[in-house]
Amino acid sequence: MIKAVITDIEGTTTSLSFVKDVLFPYARAHLADYVQNHADDPAVKALLDDVCQVVGTELTQAQILEQLTAWIDSDQKITPLKSLQGLVWEYGYQQGAFTGHLYADVPLVLRAWVAEGLALYIYSSGSVQAQKLLFAHTEYGDLTPLLSGYFDTHIGGKREPASYQAIASTIGLPAEQLLFLSDIKEELDAAKLAGLKTIGLNRDGLLETADHPQASSFASLADLAQVL
Structure with missing residues (x-):
């Protein structure tokens, strides 16, 4: 019997276009100003130090910003980048x-x-902060009271079985x-x-796998016993 549901965000609960066409461009456009204005904040300073640790050398602030922009442009799932994006998005939601x-x-x-008594969790490559912000600022209101917890790449990569064991x-x-719900075969595997x-969410008909049950929407998952 299923007692908890863990769901991905992009392509599962949320349109890929919102992430790619709204969130990512906003972070790219505002990241430099945000870092420059908050470089002395302990949380931001720690994340900038983490960037240097990832690349293995000390960088100037300008070099860090260049590296972050390069990671954004190549859609890298680098933990300090995701955390900084979350901070920039928080500003955007607030504005x-x-x-x-x-x-x-x-x-x-x-x-x-x-x-029905199920516990709900989020597991996304976006930072926990970014996850909370998204669900707190929806057009349907603040949905965070429905969620029991959040996981990001701090617990491990989404294509690694050990991450799900840790969850x-x-x-x-x-x-x-x-x-676990996702639109990515490797994550489901x-x-x-x-x-x-x-269960694979196949909203656009592009998920090709016979290894997992599939659903076209959350509406078709309302009765999980009929799907699993």
């Missing part, structure tokens, strides 16, 4: 530059699952009682190898 996008079926099903250990449930149940 009303955008709201967090969710497919219309997602809030309804999340609320139904919680009412199961953190949640405190056997892997077979956890369901890793979760399945770790013992989790899996």
Whole structure:
């Protein structure tokens, strides 16, 4: 019996275009100003130091910004970059530059699952802060009270079975009682190898795999017993 659902964000709860066409360009356009204005903040300073550790050498602030921009342009899942993007996006949400996008079926099903006693978690390559911001600022209101926890690349890569084992250990449930939702085959494969149940979200018809049950939307997942 499934007792908790862990869901990806991009392409699963949220349009890829929102991330690629709204969030990423905003972070790229405002990252330099944000870093320059907050370079002395302990959290930002620590992340800038982390960038230097990733590349293996000391960098000037200008060089750090060049590296961050290069990572953005090549869509790298580098943890300090994701954390800094989260801080920039927080500023954007606060300024009303955008709201967090969710497919219309997602809030309804999340609320139904919680009412049924399921615990809900997010696992995304975006930082935990970015995840919280998205779900706190949706057009459907603040949905963070529905969520029991968040995971990002600090716990490991999304294509590594060990990451899902660590998530199961953190949640405190056997892997077979956890369901992972994603639109990426390699992520689903890793979760399945770790013992989790899996369902592929195939909203655009591009997910090609016979190794996992598939659903076209959250609406079709309202009754999980019929899908698994």
